[in-house]
Amino acid sequence: MSGRHYDVLIVGAGSMGMSAGYYLAREGVRTLLIDAFDPPHESGSHHGEPRLIRHAYTGGPVYIELALAADRLWQELEAAAEEKLLERSGVLNMADPALRAFDRRIADAEAAGVMIEHLSAAEVGRRWPGIRLPDDYEGMYEPDAGYLYSERCVAAYKRLALAEGAELLSHTPVIRLEATGAGVAAHTHQGAYYADRLIVTAGAWFPALEPFVSLPIRPVRKTVGWFASREPLFEAGQFPGFTLASELGGFYGFPSIAGAGVKIGRHDGGLPWEPGQEVKPFGSQPEDEGDLRRALDAYMPLAAGKLNRGAVCKYELTPDRDFIIDRHPAYPHVWLAGGFSGHGFKFASVVGRLLADWIVRDDPGFDVRMFSASRFAAIRNG
Numbered sequence: 001m002s003g004r005h006y007d008v009l010i011v012g013a014g015s016m017g018m019s020a021g022y023y024l025a026r027e028g029v030r031t032l033l034i035d036a037f038d039p040p041h042e043s044g045s046h047h048g049e050p051r052l053i054r055h056a057y058t059g060g061p062v063y064i065e066l067a068l069a070a071d072r073l074w075q076e077l078e079a080a081a082e083e084k085l086l087e088r089s090g091v092l093n094m095a096d097p098a099l100r101a102f103d104r105r106i107a108d109a110e111a112a113g114v115m116i117e118h119l120s121a122a123e124v125g126r127r128w129p130g131i132r133l134p135d136d137y138e139g140m141y142e143p144d145a146g147y148l149y150s151e152r153c154v155a156a157y158k159r160l161a162l163a164e165g166a167e168l169l170s171h172t173p174v175i176r177l178e179a180t181g182a183g184v185a186a187h188t189h190q191g192a193y194y195a196d197r198l199i200v201t202a203g204a205w206f207p208a209l210e211p212f213v214s215l216p217i218r219p220v221r222k223t224v225g226w227f228a229s230r231e232p233l234f235e236a237g238q239f240p241g242f243t244l245a246s247e248l249g250g251f252y253g254f255p256s257i258a259g260a261g262v263k264i265g266r267h268d269g270g271l272p273w274e275p276g277q278e279v280k281p282f283g284s285q286p287e288d289e290g291d292l293r294r295a296l297d298a299y300m301p302l303a304a305g306k307l308n309r310g311a312v313c314k315y316e317l318t319p320d321r322d323f324i325i326d327r328h329p330a331y332p333h334v335w336l337a338g339g340f341s342g343h344g345f346k347f348a349s350v351v352g353r354l355l356a357d358w359i360v361r362d363d364p365g366f367d368v369r370m371f372s373a374s375r376f377a378a379i380r381n382g
């Protein structure tokens with residue numbers, strides 16, 4: 001058993017776990033990361049880069065505070081890793097006002113010092129001639145927002161965590177977790193690993209860790225596509241990242257990076273998926289391409305060229321789409337971070353950091369009460 005006992009075990013070394021591993025190792029904490037794959041990998045939620053990072057958030061000031069802190073940490077990571085991880089392309093949010101109003105979001109953002117431009121549909125069309133919105137749609141543009149190369153970010157955290165002394169067991173699924181008195185044990189096919197504390201950052205596989213962890217997290221299969229688009233209208237450097245709340249659904253996307261074509265994904269909907277099930281490849285459902293193409297045809301017709309590439313990824317949804325970042329309700333030496341509901345990547349830097357601070361300093365440094373696991377029990381109990 002000696003040599004297998006650590007200060008902290010991290011189960012799930014993806015977006016959140018790898019970041020936590022780095023910040024813990026940097027504090028001199030003996031940390032073992034365990035992952036079923038070899039991150040970054042194509043089976044979880046972080047592949048098919050990039051990922052949007054925006055700061056003008058709905059959901060309250062805590063999200064904005066976290067997004068701004070996350071941004072600072074991504075810049076630090078870029079400097080430490082000596083590679084480009086974040087592009088400040090600007091992000092344009094577009095909405096049918098009957099579905100989404102921007103007023104509250106703009107007020108919260110401006111109060112936090114986030115720069116925002118409120119645009120009419122005509123102004124959006126003049127500025128980005130590739131976009132055609134119905135006259136009554138509105139735009140909210142955040143010039144300092146952009147996108148992150150998510151796989152590169154996970155790879156950078158991995159490299160730096162290992163350099164700081166963290167250990168990583170790849171291709172090692174944890175089949176069972178156990179609280180052992182004041183400690184924890186993670187059981188794998190190669191045997192058990194022990195630690196004083198545990199972080200569970202298992203993404204779409206949380207349901208497989210029941211009954212040790214029981215959270216209302218529902219994984220769904222999501223698809224994204226890259227479509228040939230008219231250059232230079234949609235090129236990176238000219239065209240922003242975007243979100244779109246429309247009568248055809250909720251979408252998000254990115255400019256054409258290095259000729260890959262505009263990337264677009266649908267935020268709502270998606271097929272349920274359970275750990276252990278096969279993930280049906282892109283194109284196996286007609287809506288995989290159909291939903292995305294319909295949105296491009298309607299709002300960016302010059303970006304609706306041939307499908308260059310499609311990918312399948314996973315969201316892990318909570319009932320209210322807010323995250324779960326909390327101590328385990330039964331075991332105070334176990335931390336849970338999951339249910340990132342399709343909008344978590346931008347926060348991976350700060351989530352890793354706050355978990356490390358919570359463990360090392362007994363203080364996450366942010367008011368994370370809105371992310372408590374117990375809020376769902378409160379909903380159920382009325």
Ligand SMILES: Cc1cc2nc3c(=O)[nH]c(=O)nc-3n(C[C@H](O)[C@H](O)[C@H](O)COP(=O)(O)OP(=O)(O)OC[C@H]3O[C@@H](n4cnc5c(N)ncnc54)[C@H](O)[C@@H]3O)c2cc1C
Pocket residue numbers: 011012013014015016017034035036037039043044045046048050051052053172173174175201202203204205206208222223224252265313314315337338339340341342343344345346347
């Ligand atoms: C198509 C798509 C687009 C997205 N776009 C955006 C965006 O624009 N902006 C944004 O902010 N967010 C976005 N997201 C969401 C974001 O990518 C996720 O919220 C984030 O990656 C979740 O991180 P995670 O650490 O929870 O999961 P992951 O990164 O998947 O990590 C979980 C890890 O746990 C490991 N694991 C699980 N169970 C076990 C076990 N039993 N034993 C060992 N290892 C285990 C897995 O192998 C995996 O590596 C998007 C997601 C998708 C799918």
